[in-house]
Amino acid sequence: MLFWAIRPDKALAVLFVSKDYLLEMLCILPPVLILCGLFDAWVPKRTVERLMGEASGIKGTSIAFVLGTVAMGPLYAAFPIGKSLLDKGASLYNVAAFLCVWAAIKIPMVLFEIKFLGAEFALLRLALTVPAILFIAALLNTFRMNTSRIQ
Amino acid sequence: MFIAVIWGVAGLGLVLSWAKNRGNTRKALQFFRRAFLSLAPSIVAIIWTIGFILTFLPSEFVLGAIGRNAGIMGVVIAAVFGSIVLIPAFIAFPLAASFLRQGADVRAIAAFVTTLVMVGALTVPLEMKFFGRRFTLLRNSISFVMALVIAFVMGEVLR
Structure with missing residues (x-):
């Protein structure tokens, strides 16, 4: 408000830039949170544990990749989903992978990147991003293990 | 398109859930209310900051x-x-x-x-x-x- 008084022209520009982001939030966040709530109330813990828990192996990680790829929306919409999964017994490795995939890999986004930056650039970046995500998830998982052992 | 689908799925889920078990549906709605109220202010602050950064x-x-x-x-x-x-x-x-x-x-x-x-x-x-x-x-x-x-x-x- 104070800012508005000092530079009304710039304040309008800020509002203009923010408008699309606010709209995006109002469009995506409510249904995502409703689905999280339904997930929380209906899906039994042992189902998630079986599909994405510590013992789920490559299947659980694949599910994390598919979930992250097909969903759209800003990263902050993935936080409540990842948290719900974690609370229901999904492994930290899979939740970390889910978050990173949600952030980095989207099919429409890859197509868009190919169109603008070229197939070579986009596909090489994608090919490097997948192992990077697995590495990040593994590292996060290891750090967590260490702390729980120390405490 | 995606936004319509996700609203549709969420709405349908709520209706089905309500028909099947009201207690669970109330739990889901409470979850929604709590999460939305705790998230919205931070996100608006983030959006405001982005607006500033991109402008200046x-x-x-x-x-x-x-x-x-x-x-x-x-x-x-x-x-x-x-x-x-x-x-x-x-x-x-x-x-x-x-x-x-x-x-x-x-x-x-x-x-x-x-x-x-x-x-x-x-x-x-x-x-x-x-x-x-x-x-x-x-x-x-x-x-x-x-x-x-x-x-x-x-x-x-x-x-």
Whole structure:
């Protein structure tokens, strides 16, 4: 408000830039949170544990990749989903992978990147991003293990 | 399109859930209310900050500063810039493409695009609320380093 008084022209520009982001939030966040709530109330813990828990192996990680790829929306919409999964017994490795995939890999986004930056650039970046995500998830998982052992 | 689908699925889910078990549905709605009220203020603050950054620090200016001669520092600056701002892909990719054509360093562009999606400095406080300080700081800092690794590998391959 104070800012508005000092530079009304710039304040309008800020509002203009923010408008699309606010709209995006109002469009995506409510249904995502409703689905999280339904997930929380209906899906039994042992189902998630079986599909994405510590013992789920490559299947659980694949599910994390598919979930992250097909969903759209800003990263902050993935936080409540990842948290719900974690609370229901999904492994930290899979939740970390889910978050990173949600952030980095989207099919429409890859197509868009190919169109603008070229197939070579986009596909090489994608090919490097997948192992990077697995590495990040593994590292996060290891750090967590260490702390729980120390405490 | 996606927005219509997700609203549809959420609405249908609520109706089915209500028909089957009202107690569980109330639980779900309570979850929604609690989560929305705790998330919305932080997100509005984040959006406001993005508005400020994008208004006062135009992407053209920053990406212009990371031309072919900027070297490794240029790549790091691009990665830092990508970590801070949140730009939708449909704006970021055309912008990145125009700078590539004007001779920007391919490593800098790769670093920018990768940190743009994977590192979110502005959403760190929000991420901490869900996953704790340790997880959040580690995820973002490791992602930042990996983005630099990806950028340098791409620089070698695409030279």
